Amino acid sequence: MTRRVMLREIASARAGDKGDISNVSVWVYDPAHFDSVRRSLTAERVKAAYPELFGGAVTRYDLPDLHGLNFVMERGLEGGVNASLNVDAHGKSFSFLILALEVEID
Amino acid sequence: MALRIGCGSGGAPDRVAPAEDLARDGALDYLCFESLAERTLAQGHVALREGRAGYSSKLEARLRAVLPHCVRNGTRVLTNMGGADPMGAGKATAWLAAELGLSLKIAVIEGDDVLSLIAPDTPLIETAGTVADFGRPPVAANAYIGHEAMVEALAGGADIVIAGRVSDSSLFLAPIARELKIAEDDWDMLARGALVGHLLECSTQVTGGYFADPGYKEVPGLDNLGYPLAEVAPDGSAVITKLASTGGCVTPMTVKEQLLYEVHDPAAYLTPDVSADFSTVRISAAGVDRVRVSDATGRPRPARLKTLVAFDGGFLAEGEISYAGPGALDRARLAAEIVRRRMIERNGYNGELRLDLIGAASLHATAGLRSESQDIRLRGALRSTDRKWADILLEEIESLWMGGPAGGGGFRGRITPSVITQSTFVNRADVRCTVKWMS
Numbered sequence: 001m002t003r004r005v006m007l008r009e010i011a012s013a014r015a016g017d018k019g020d021i022s023n024v025s026v027w028v029y030d031p032a033h034f035d036s037v038r039r040s041l042t043a044e045r046v047k048a049a050y051p052e053l054f055g056g057a058v059t060r061y062d063l064p065d066l067h068g069l070n071f072v073m074e075r076g077l078e079g080g081v082n083a084s085l086n087v088d089a090h091g092k093s094f095s096f097l098i099l100a101l102e103v104e105i106d
Numbered sequence: 107m108a109l110r111i112g113c114g115s116g117g118a119p120d121r122v123a124p125a126e127d128l129a130r131d132g133a134l135d136y137l138c139f140e141s142l143a144e145r146t147l148a149q150g151h152v153a154l155r156e157g158r159a160g161y162s163s164k165l166e167a168r169l170r171a172v173l174p175h176c177v178r179n180g181t182r183v184l185t186n187m188g189g190a191d192p193m194g195a196g197k198a199t200a201w202l203a204a205e206l207g208l209s210l211k212i213a214v215i216e217g218d219d220v221l222s223l224i225a226p227d228t229p230l231i232e233t234a235g236t237v238a239d240f241g242r243p244p245v246a247a248n249a250y251i252g253h254e255a256m257v258e259a260l261a262g263g264a265d266i267v268i269a270g271r272v273s274d275s276s277l278f279l280a281p282i283a284r285e286l287k288i289a290e291d292d293w294d295m296l297a298r299g300a301l302v303g304h305l306l307e308c309s310t311q312v313t314g315g316y317f318a319d320p321g322y323k324e325v326p327g328l329d330n331l332g333y334p335l336a337e338v339a340p341d342g343s344a345v346i347t348k349l350a351s352t353g354g355c356v357t358p359m360t361v362k363e364q365l366l367y368e369v370h371d372p373a374a375y376l377t378p379d380v381s382a383d384f385s386t387v388r389i390s391a392a393g394v395d396r397v398r399v400s401d402a403t404g405r406p407r408p409a410r411l412k413t414l415v416a417f418d419g420g421f422l423a424e425g426e427i428s429y430a431g432p433g434a435l436d437r438a439r440l441a442a443e444i445v446r447r448r449m450i451e452r453n454g455y456n457g458e459l460r461l462d463l464i465g466a467a468s469l470h471a472t473a474g475l476r477s478e479s480q481d482i483r484l485r486g487a488l489r490s491t492d493r494k495w496a497d498i499l500l501e502e503i504e505s506l507w508m509g510g511p512a513g514g515g516g517f518r519g520r521i522t523p524s525v526i527t528q529s530t531f532v533n534r535a536d537v538r539c540t541v542k543w544m545s
Contacts, residue, residue, distance in 0.1 A: 012323060012359055014316065016368035019144075019232055019529065025366035027359060050473040061372050063385055066362055072370045078472060081145065082419060082526040085460035085487040088469040092316075097473050 002036075002104045010105065011037065013095035020080035022073040022091040024098045027066070033105050034067040040103040046071055049101055053078070071098065108337035108345075109285045111278055111302070114139040114172060114185075116309025116333075118146050118162060122171050124309075124333040124352065129172035129181060131349055132335050136281040137176060139168060139185035140274050140307045147271055148416030148525040150190030151246035160191030161198070169202055169266075176265075177208050184256060184267040184277050190246065192216055192270045193542070199266060200544045213259035215269035217539035220413055221247040223532050230415065230528040237415065242491075245525070246416040249532050252378030252407070253299075254290070255539035256280035262541065271414075273378050275303030282338055296380035297404030298342030301387065304375070305346055305364050305399065309333045312346060312364040314354030327353020343400035345392055356395040365389070378411055380404040410531035419524035420491035425503030426464070428483045428516040437511035438463050438482040444510055445486050448502050455495055460487045483516075489524065496521045 007013075011028045026041070028034050047058040056075030063070070077091045078084040088094075112134045114125035118141050129137055141162045154160030162168075165187045176183055188195040196214035203210045224247045226238035237244060248271035257280050259267045267280070282288070282299035289295075305312050312334050314325040332352025338344045346356055365384055369375050375382040383403045392398040429437040442461040449455040462468035464483035467476045486503050490496055500519035507517055 008319075008322065012319075012363060014363040014367060016366070018368050018370070019527075021370065023366065023368065023370055025363060025369075027362050029359075053473040059370075061370075061385075063366075063372055065385075066365075066387070066389060068362060068366065070366050070369065070372060082524075083489070085422075085458060085489065086469060086472070087462060087464070087485065093469045097470060097475075100475075 002106055004102045004104055006099070007037070007041065007101050007103050008099035011099065013099050015091055015093070015095040017077055017081065017090045020075050020077050022076035022094055024071045024095050026069045026071070026098060031067050034064070036105040037103050038062065038069065041069065041101065043071065045101070046098065050097060108339055109282065110134045110335060110337055111136045111138065111281060111306070112335040113306040113309045113333050114168060115164070116140055116307060116311065117143060118164070120309055122164065122167050124331065125168060126171040126175065127349055127352060128333050128335060129175035129179070131351065133179065134181040134335065135285070136182050136184065137172060138277045138281070138306070139183070139187055140277055141185065141187045142189060142271060144414060144527050145525050147189055147248055147414070148246050148527055151416065152525060154190050155245070159194060161189045161195035162187035165195055165198060166202055169199060170206070173203065173206060173208055173210070177210070182260065182265055182281070184280060186269050186272050186277060188214065188268045188270045190270065192268050195268045196542070196544045199268060210265040211263050212266045212268065212544040213262065213264035214542045214544065215255045215259065215267065215272065215539060216542060217255070217537055218248045218251045218269070218271040220249045220532055220537060223247070223536055224415055228415070228530055230530055232528050240417055240528070242417045244415045244417055247413055249411040249413040249537050250378050251411065251537060251539050252276045253280040253283055255541055257284045259541045260284045262543070274307040275300045275377050276379055278303030278306050279379055286338070286340060286342065291406070293380050293404030293406060294402070295342045297382035297402040300377050300380055300382045301384065301399060301402040302336045302338055302344045305361060306334050306336055308364065308367060310354065311367065312360055313348045313356055314360055317360055317363065323359070325355055329353065343398065345396050345398050347396045350395070356397050358389050358391055358397055361389050361397045361399065376408050378407065380407050409534065411534055411537055413530050413532045414527045415530055417526045417528070418491070419526035420489060421493055421496040422487070422489050422522045422524045423496035423499045423519070424485060424487045425500045425519035426483050426485045426517065427503055427506050427510070427514050428481070429511065429514055430481045431513065432480065434480045434482045435463065435466055437513065438484045441484050441506050441510045441514060444506065445502050449499065453498055455498070457488060457490055457495065461485070
């Protein structure tokens with residue numbers, strides 16, 4: 001039976017920045033959740049959740065052995081540290097944008 | 107016996123005391139201080155031109171705290187705190203050593219300053235245009251250089267190696283490459299050293315910093331967070347750990363989060379030394395606050411060196427005023443509307459103006475997220491090469507005190523000079539790194 005949970009309930013995440021590119025890595029606590037998160041949390045899903053912010057390409061890289069997913073958002077930092085007028089110009093808080101999404105788990 | 111390498115700082119503002127703890131109690135072979143972010147170096151160049159020091163303002167405090175311990179324990183020091191002026195930092199270090207009565211062999215690495223290689227037709231990656239298209243002369247250009255010159259300095263007997271823009275992971279790879287006698291084309295072993303560097307280079311981010319989330323991820327002793335050290339085995343695998351006397355934690359999860367910090371494709375993490383593949387890495391618990399990392403693999407290093415070109419970024423102006431209690435959000439919104447109208451319609455400003463409602467929508471405003479609060483801080487921000495607009499924005503927000511909606515309080519404003527950095531690539535053969543010795 002599948003159920004919907006906020007990603008934060010089952011995974012950890014960290015955001016990093018390079019220029020105008022944001023990356024958020026996502027790590028499930030329980031390896032049993034990895035396949036369902038992988039199915040549910042696609043790059044398209046992340047882009048569609050925040051279309052204004054993540055207007056550029058979103059790419060997901062998978063680390064199945066470590067049960068991690070890495071989302072890379074090009075032009076995802078409102079110009080980056082150099083140009084962004086966001087209080088959080090590095091997008092340090094963007095990990096919680098991903099953790100706030102709901103995923104279906106088995 | 108494992109090689110012991112500690113991290114003494116993970117960025118310009120990092121604390122000094124945890125580095126002293128490691129120098130005193132870590133039984134370290136090497137202590138590496140990473141201190142440069144994308145803009146830190148450019149700011150150093152601006153400082154240098156204005157007659158101030160172009161190297162880290164924390165150089166003296168950090169070295170003063172650790173050097174007596176390092177001398178006693180046979181620990182050698184590497185750092186990129188030289189910033190825009192490695193030679194200036196070398197001289198300051200020599201004076202400090204003399205003052206402390208320490209006899210130290212100090213090496214300075216030069217060659218990362220490649221401003222002379224930057225021409226009007228140099229292409230910039232982010233803008234897809236050229237330096238000339240940018241419309242302003244560059245103030246600095248520094249290539250990310252690798253570990254080789256630092257290895258040469260260590261081979262020459264350096265007790266302290268001071269560099270500018272060496273790549274963060276290279277600072278840690280240099281002593282590993284020297285002690286493990288890694289060949290310059292042994293890509294797997296170079297990748298293992300780069301992995302250790304990558305995990306250590308942000309100091310507390312692998313020991314429980316940038317991690318705690320109450321109710322989900324608890325971290326003990328965050329007020330006394332320790333810096334990490336690595337015990338590197340001859341096969342390049344390593345245990346990441348910290349001093350038992352410090353707070354924080356080292357767990358497979360803190361290590362995994364840091365593994366991909368600022369990484370895009372985990373199978374191709376590009377450094378000046380190696381193209382590292384972190385997708386093959388194994389991570390396992392090896393005791394309390396001990397995590398073993400192994401099996402990084404590598405491919406040949408990139409042919410060209412990434413280079414940051416810095417331009418004058420003008421001024422960032424930020425002004426804030428708060429509204430609280432019933433109707434706070436409506437009053438803050440009205441205040442924002444007043445600022446927007448005055449800036450655009452009355453003052454004729456036509457650049458980008460950001461107005462945040464902190465407490466309701468700010469960091470995640472562009473993502474479309476809103477929350478309810480009766481404690482709202484209006485923040486206006488703009489960036490301009492003309493100082494006039496920075497001043498006018500702050501005046502407009504400050505004047506809300508008397509001329510804005512009811513109950514506005516707590517105005518603060520600041521104007522920060524800024525530097526813009528763009529990336530390009532330079533040919534490795536054009537960058538000549540040299541080791542100079544302080545007499």
